[in-house]
Amino acid sequence: MKKQTAAHNLSGRELDFGTLRTIWAYSRGRRRAASQCFRVMLMLAAAPSLAVTGCRKPADSAQDISINESIAPRPVHTGTEAISFQLTNAMHQPVTGAHIQVEGDMSHPGMAPMFADAVEVSPGVYKTPLNFNMGGDWVVLFHITLSDGRKLERQMNVKGVESN
Amino acid sequence: MTEPAALSSAAKQERLVDEEEEFLEAQPFDLLAVPVIGPLLRWRHSRTLLQIPLLAISIVMIFEGLLGPTLSPKNMATVLTWVHFRGALVVAILCAGNLFCLSCPFMLVRNFMRKWIHPRFAWPRRLRNKWIPIALFVAVLFSYELFGLWASPWLTAWVILGYFAAVLIVDGLFTHGTFCKYVCPIGQFNFVASTVSPLEVAVRDHEVCDGCATRDCIRGRREPSSPLVILQRGCELALFQPDKVGNMDCTFCLDCVHACPHDNVGILGRLPAGELMSDPHRSGIGRFSRRNDIAALALVFCFGALMNAFGMVSPVYTVENWLERTLHFQNQAGVLAILFTAVIVVEPVLLLGLAAWITRAWAGVKNSWLGVTVRYAYALSPLGFGMWLAHYGYHFFTGLYTIVPVTQNALAEIGWPILGQPQWTLVGLPKTVVEPIEFGFLLLGLAGSMLVAWRLAQDDSEKHPMRAFAPWGVLCVILFLCCAWLMTQPMDMRATMLAG
Numbered sequence: 001m002k003k004q005t006a007a008h009n010l011s012g013r014e015l016d017f018g019t020l021r022t023i024w025a026y027s028r029g030r031r032r033a034a035s036q037c038f039r040v041m042l043m044l045a046a047a048p049s050l051a052v053t054g055c056r057k058p059a060d061s062a063q064d065i066s067i068n069e070s071i072a073p074r075p076v077h078t079g080t081e082a083i084s085f086q087l088t089n090a091m092h093q094p095v096t097g098a099h100i101q102v103e104g105d106m107s108h109p110g111m112a113p114m115f116a117d118a119v120e121v122s123p124g125v126y127k128t129p130l131n132f133n134m135g136g137d138w139v140v141l142f143h144i145t146l147s148d149g150r151k152l153e154r155q156m157n158v159k160g161v162e163s164n
Numbered sequence: 165m166t167e168p169a170a171l172s173s174a175a176k177q178e179r180l181v182d183e184e185e186e187f188l189e190a191q192p193f194d195l196l197a198v199p200v201i202g203p204l205l206r207w208r209h210s211r212t213l214l215q216i217p218l219l220a221i222s223i224v225m226i227f228e229g230l231l232g233p234t235l236s237p238k239n240m241a242t243v244l245t246w247v248h249f250r251g252a253l254v255v256a257i258l259c260a261g262n263l264f265c266l267s268c269p270f271m272l273v274r275n276f277m278r279k280w281i282h283p284r285f286a287w288p289r290r291l292r293n294k295w296i297p298i299a300l301f302v303a304v305l306f307s308y309e310l311f312g313l314w315a316s317p318w319l320t321a322w323v324i325l326g327y328f329a330a331v332l333i334v335d336g337l338f339t340h341g342t343f344c345k346y347v348c349p350i351g352q353f354n355f356v357a358s359t360v361s362p363l364e365v366a367v368r369d370h371e372v373c374d375g376c377a378t379r380d381c382i383r384g385r386r387e388p389s390s391p392l393v394i395l396q397r398g399c400e401l402a403l404f405q406p407d408k409v410g411n412m413d414c415t416f417c418l419d420c421v422h423a424c425p426h427d428n429v430g431i432l433g434r435l436p437a438g439e440l441m442s443d444p445h446r447s448g449i450g451r452f453s454r455r456n457d458i459a460a461l462a463l464v465f466c467f468g469a470l471m472n473a474f475g476m477v478s479p480v481y482t483v484e485n486w487l488e489r490t491l492h493f494q495n496q497a498g499v500l501a502i503l504f505t506a507v508i509v510v511e512p513v514l515l516l517g518l519a520a521w522i523t524r525a526w527a528g529v530k531n532s533w534l535g536v537t538v539r540y541a542y543a544l545s546p547l548g549f550g551m552w553l554a555h556y557g558y559h560f561f562t563g564l565y566t567i568v569p570v571t572q573n574a575l576a577e578i579g580w581p582i583l584g585q586p587q588w589t590l591v592g593l594p595k596t597v598v599e600p601i602e603f604g605f606l607l608l609g610l611a612g613s614m615l616v617a618w619r620l621a622q623d624d625s626e627k628h629p630m631r632a633f634a635p636w637g638v639l640c641v642i643l644f645l646c647c648a649w650l651m652t653q654p655m656d657m658r659a660t661m662l663a664g
Binding site: 078103105106107108109110111112113115134135136137139141155159160162163164 | 235236237238239242243246247312314315476478481559560562563566588589591592654655656657658
C-alpha cells in the first residue's frame with residue numbers, strides 16, 4: 001500500500017517521504033540563499049542613495065554676489081522675452097566681466113530646456129532674450145562664471161507664462 | 165440563392181468573429197513558450213528578479229527626491245516618476261499586459277515583511293469592492309493638480325514613501341492580496357487598462373482543470389506531509405484560474421503558473437478588449453453588469469483621463485478664473501473640487517444617463533436605467549486608455565532621453581562623473597513624430613470602444629442593434645472629439661509650489 005505522504009513530481013515519478021524531505025531541505029537552503037541575495041541587493045540599492053546623501057556638492061562659494069533680475073513685459077507670454085539682471089557684490093558695487101549662461105526650464109520634467117548667453121550692456125548689467133516656448137511655470141537658472149573664475153548659480157521663478 | 169447572399173450583415177459579422185475565435189483557440193500565442201522569455205518567467209524567482217531593479221530604482225528616487233536637486237526637470241525622482249514610469253507603464257499594457265504589477269517593488273518589500281509579520285485579519289466584507297480605491301484614485305489625480313506633484317521632487321519622494329508605508333500597514337494587518345485588490349489606486353488603473361491588453365494569464369486546456377482535485381492555482385501548492393505548509397502560494401486575489409475571465413484584478417504575479425501541478429496556466433494571446441464584449445461570471449469578481457463599483461472605476465478611469473489632460477492645457481485656467489470670478493471663490497482647492505466634480509461625476513452621469521435612456525426607449529432594452537448604464541460603462545475603457553496613452557505617451561516619447569542628463573547630473577553631484585557632464589539638450593523625440601502617434605492611440609481607443617459597444621448592443625437587442633448602439637457610438641465620438649481637442653491645445657503647466 002502506498003504511503004499517504006507519497007507524491008509525484010512533474011514527470012509523474014513517485015517520490016517517497018525521504019526524498020521529499022531532502023528536496024524540502026534543499027529548497028530551504030536555496031530560499032536562505034535567495035534571502036541573503038535579496039539583502040545584498042538591498043544594500044547595493046541603498047549604497048548609491050547613501051552616496052547621494054553624503055557626497056553632495058557644497059553650496060557655491062560666491063555668497064557675496066547678489067542678483068537683481070527683471071523680465072518685461074508682464075505678464076510674460078510664450079515666445080522670446082527679454083531678461084535683464086544686475087550683479088552686485090557685498091559692497092553694492094556692480095560685478096563686471098562675468099560670463100553668464102541663462103537656462104529656462106519648465107516646471108514639468110521631460111521638457112526641452114532653453115539656453116541663451118547674456119551680454120553685458122552696461123557695467124554689472126546683463127541682458128538676454130529667452131524663448132519661453134510653452135505656457136506654464138518656468139524656472140530660469142543663471143549659470144555665472146565671475147571674472148576671477150568663481151562659479152555660482154542663481155534662480156528666478158517665472159510663474160504663469162501665458163500662451164498666445 | 166447563394167449562401168453568402170442569404171447571410172445578413174450581422175450573421176456575417178458573427179461568423180467572422182467565430183472564425184477569429186476559433187483561430188485563436190486553435191493556435192493561442194503563449195508567452196511562456198517563447199524561448200528565453202518563457203523559461204525566465206517560469207523560474208520561481210522570476211518576479212523577484214524583476215522587482216529588485218525597480219526596488220533599487222525606487223530607493224534611489226526617494227533619496228534623490230528628498231536630497232537631490234530641487235528643480236523637477238533635474239531630479240531623478242520627478243523625471244522617472246512623471247515621464248518614464250507612467251509612459252512605460254501604459255506602453256507595456258498596450259503591447260503586452262500588466263507588467264508593472266508583475267514587477268511591483270512594493271510587493272517585494274511586503275513579501276519580505278511577511279517573512280516575520282503574519283497578518284491575522286480578513287479585509288472587512290463591506291469593503292470588498294472598489295469604492296475605496298476609486299476614492300484614492302480620484303485623490304491622487306486631485307493632489308497631482310492641487311500640489312503640482314510633477315514640479316516637486318520632495319513631494320514625489322514622499323508619495324513613493326507613503327505608498328511603501330501604506331502597503332506595509334495594509335498587508336501587515338490583512339491577509340492575502342488585500343492592498344492590491346481593495347486599496348491600490350495604481351493597481352486599479354492597471355486592472356482597467358489591461359482589459360485592452362493583448363495578453364492574459366489563462367488556462368491552456370480547461371479539460372485538464374476539470375480533472376484537477378487539488379486546485380493549487382488558488383489554494384497554493386502544499387507540502388504533502390504537512391498540508392499547512394505552503395510551498396508555492398496560489399492566487400492572492402481570489403482568481404480561480406478555470407473560472408477566471410480577462411485581466412481584471414490580475415496582477416500577473418504568476419503564482420498560479422508556478423503553483424499549477426499540471427503546467428496548465430500560460431500567458432496567452434487574445435483579442436484586446438474582448439473581455440469587455442461579453443458578461444460571463446468571473447472568478448473573484450462576478451458579473452461586470454452587477455458590479456456598480458467596477459463600472460464606476462471604469463468611468464473614473466475614462467473621465468479622469470480627460471481631467472488629467474485638461475489640467476495641463478491653457479483653457480483650464482480660463483475656466484478656473486471664470487469660476488473664481490463667478491463664485492467669488494479664492495480657494496484653489498475649492499475651484500479644483502468643482503472642476504473635478506463636473507468632469508468626473510456630473511459629466512458621466514449626464515452623458516451616460518442620457519445614452520442609457522435613449523437605448524431603453526428607442527431599442528426597447530428591458531434592463532433598468534442603471535443596469536444599462538453599468539453595462540455600457542465598460543465600453544468607455546478603451547477610449548479612456550487611448551487618452552491615457554496619448555497623454556502619458558506624449559511625455560514619455562518627448563522626454564525619452566531626459567533620464568540620461570539626469571543620471572549624469574546625479575553622478576556628477578556625488579563626485580563620480582563617470583558618464584560625463586550632463587547633456588541637458590538631450591530631450592526626446594520631436595513633437596512632429598509624437599503627435600501623429602498620439603492621435604493613433606486615440607483612434608485605437610475610439611475603435612475599441614465602438615466595437616465593445618456594438619457587441620453589447622447586438623446582445624441587448626437582436627431586432628434593433630443599431631438603435632441600441634447609436635447613443636453609445638455618438639457618446640464615444642463626442643468623447644473622442646473632446647480628447648482630440650485637448651491634444652491640440654497649447655500646454656500650460658502651472659504648479660502651485662515651485663521648486664527652490
